[in-house]
Amino acid sequence: MMWAKIFYAFLALLGGIAYGLFLGGVSRKITARMQNRRGPTIWQNFIDLWKLFRKKTAISHGVMFYLAPMFRLVGGAGTFLLVPIVVGSPYLSNFSFGGDLIVLMYFMVLGCLGMALGAAESGHPHAPIGVTRGLSQMAGYELPFVISVVVLMVADKTTSIEGIVRAQQGGILHWHLFTHPFAAAAAFISLLGMMGSYPFQVVLAPQEIAIGPPTEYSSTFLSYMFSGRSVFAVAKYLLFMNLFLGGASNLLWAFVKTFVIFLWPLFITNVFPRFRLEQSVLFFWTWPSLLGLIDLVRIYLVR
Amino acid sequence: MGKDKNYFLNEKPEKMTYGGVFRKINDWARARSLWVVAYGTGCGSIELRPTFTSRFDAERLGMRMVGTPRQADVLIISGYLTVKTLKRVIRVYEQMQSPKYVVALGACPINGGMYYDSYNAINRLDLYLPVDVWITGCMPRPEAILAGFKRLQELIDSGKADGWKKYIENLDWYRENQRKIIKNWRMPNYNW
Numbered sequence: 001m002m003w004a005k006i007f008y009a010f011l012a013l014l015g016g017i018a019y020g021l022f023l024g025g026v027s028r029k030i031t032a033r034m035q036n037r038r039g040p041t042i043w044q045n046f047i048d049l050w051k052l053f054r055k056k057t058a059i060s061h062g063v064m065f066y067l068a069p070m071f072r073l074v075g076g077a078g079t080f081l082l083v084p085i086v087v088g089s090p091y092l093s094n095f096s097f098g099g100d101l102i103v104l105m106y107f108m109v110l111g112c113l114g115m116a117l118g119a120a121e122s123g124h125p126h127a128p129i130g131v132t133r134g135l136s137q138m139a140g141y142e143l144p145f146v147i148s149v150v151v152l153m154v155a156d157k158t159t160s161i162e163g164i165v166r167a168q169q170g171g172i173l174h175w176h177l178f179t180h181p182f183a184a185a186a187a188f189i190s191l192l193g194m195m196g197s198y199p200f201q202v203v204l205a206p207q208e209i210a211i212g213p214p215t216e217y218s219s220t221f222l223s224y225m226f227s228g229r230s231v232f233a234v235a236k237y238l239l240f241m242n243l244f245l246g247g248a249s250n251l252l253w254a255f256v257k258t259f260v261i262f263l264w265p266l267f268i269t270n271v272f273p274r275f276r277l278e279q280s281v282l283f284f285w286t287w288p289s290l291l292g293l294i295d296l297v298r299i300y301l302v303r
Numbered sequence: 304m305g306k307d308k309n310y311f312l313n314e315k316p317e318k319m320t321y322g323g324v325f326r327k328i329n330d331w332a333r334a335r336s337l338w339v340v341a342y343g344t345g346c347g348s349i350e351l352r353p354t355f356t357s358r359f360d361a362e363r364l365g366m367r368m369v370g371t372p373r374q375a376d377v378l379i380i381s382g383y384l385t386v387k388t389l390k391r392v393i394r395v396y397e398q399m400q401s402p403k404y405v406v407a408l409g410a411c412p413i414n415g416g417m418y419y420d421s422y423n424a425i426n427r428l429d430l431y432l433p434v435d436v437w438i439t440g441c442m443p444r445p446e447a448i449l450a451g452f453k454r455l456q457e458l459i460d461s462g463k464a465d466g467w468k469k470y471i472e473n474l475d476w477y478r479e480n481q482r483k484i485i486k487n488w489r490m491p492n493y494n495w
Binding site for chain 1 (some may be wrong): 316325328332334336356357358360362363364369370371372374376395400401402406
């Protein structure tokens with residue numbers, strides 16, 4: 001049974017990477033249509049990934065430089081494997097277990113930290129700037145996200161994703177999106193920061209600090225980071241689906257709901273310019289955090 | 304150099320083999336995913352902006368601008384190349400990872416164009432860098448640039464765009480030419 005579970009989790013991981021790359025292509029296509037041009041094919045990210053994977057590498061910047069893309073990939077894949085896709089299904093619940101939400105919140109940081117160490121070793125001046133910004137930004141969006149997750153934990157008296165999904169069963173109005181709208185708003189705003197959507201795009205910051213932390217990364221390294229990033233994005237969509245949109249009863253619903261969540265940062269990112277770092281962090285520490293706190297207070301008063 | 308040892312190659316780069324089992328797929332993918340380093344050397348870069356934005360939309364060919372040479376495939380020499388810029392261009396070109404391609408834009412890299420008798424402009428680019436595609440004009444319109452990139456894609460698809468291999472094979476000859484122009488060579492010998 002254990003081996004079957006590992007086998008299905010591995011299949012799900014491959015599917016997650018492919019789905020993430022596909023979503024990346026769709027987002028490039030939608031962006032292009034919004035800018036009134038044709039845009040690349042929706043399979044463009046697969047082509048990019050293959051090209052990057054087969055490019056040659058002639059540089060070496062030390063051990064951590066090599067390990068960082070692996071951290072990124074493992075961080076993404078690990079997060080993905082901790083989130084159940086279809087709760088209750090023996091094949092599609094990955095390695096979720098009781099209390100996994102707390103483990104997950106720690107694990108989501110791993111990729112960023114590995115990236116920070118590796119980028120710092122690359123020696124390019126833009127990399128430490130990007131890393132500093134990334135870690136500060138993380139301190140910003142973690143606060144509203146943690147507040148809203150705590151709201152759900154307190155409301156449902158459980159720390160497992162499966163328990164939170166089960167608490168939302170019985171119709172669309174039982175979803176946490178509707179029962180705890182303020183906490184949901186806080187979490188969805190912090191999702192913008194997690195995804196590096198545009199008002200909060202201070203880390204990669206194209207045209208400003210080249211491409212930030214991965215400035216020195218090339219070819220195969222970049223392909224690992226690319227796939228790690230894709231699967232990490234899918235993991236976050238799945239997590240939000242489970243926390244706020246009532247989970248999924250089968251694979252089709254999982255696709256539909258994650259696609260809807262994927263559209264939210266995409267539409268925001270295409271119409272906004274960029275905050276400065278301190279504006280971005282200050283924003284996260286005020287409005288979404290206050291929204292989250294409203295629901296936290298409400299939970300305690302109602303009980 | 305001591306503490307910078309990690310950041311540059313200390314000996315000549317090896318000749319790179321090219322091919323393998325997936326050669327056809329690799330060439331196919333490389334032709335359809337050209338990342339251009341966003342670096343304008345001369346006045347021709349003014350034509351690259353409309354090429355890459357909504358009007359002419361080079362992204363539908365799979366092309367993208369990237370901000371760092373490490374991730375780029377294509378270096379565009381856009382127009383005249385001064386002696387001062389040549390040094391930077393060599394560093395950028397050598398920091399790009401193989402396989403990499405050079406596109407020369409306009410009349411100036413071919414024979415000097417209107418700067419043919421200038422004291423600080425390069426007349427023939429292919430003495431210093433291997434060029435895969437030339438696009439003539441002064442300046443070439445975005446349509447011409449797109450046609451040039453189509454040609455580059457055909458060359459890559461058929462495996463004929465191997466300037467990067469020739470550069471490594473004939474590095475001594477290129478270095479000799481480059482050092483004739485750049486008198487104060489204050490950079491690492493091998494910028495990879």
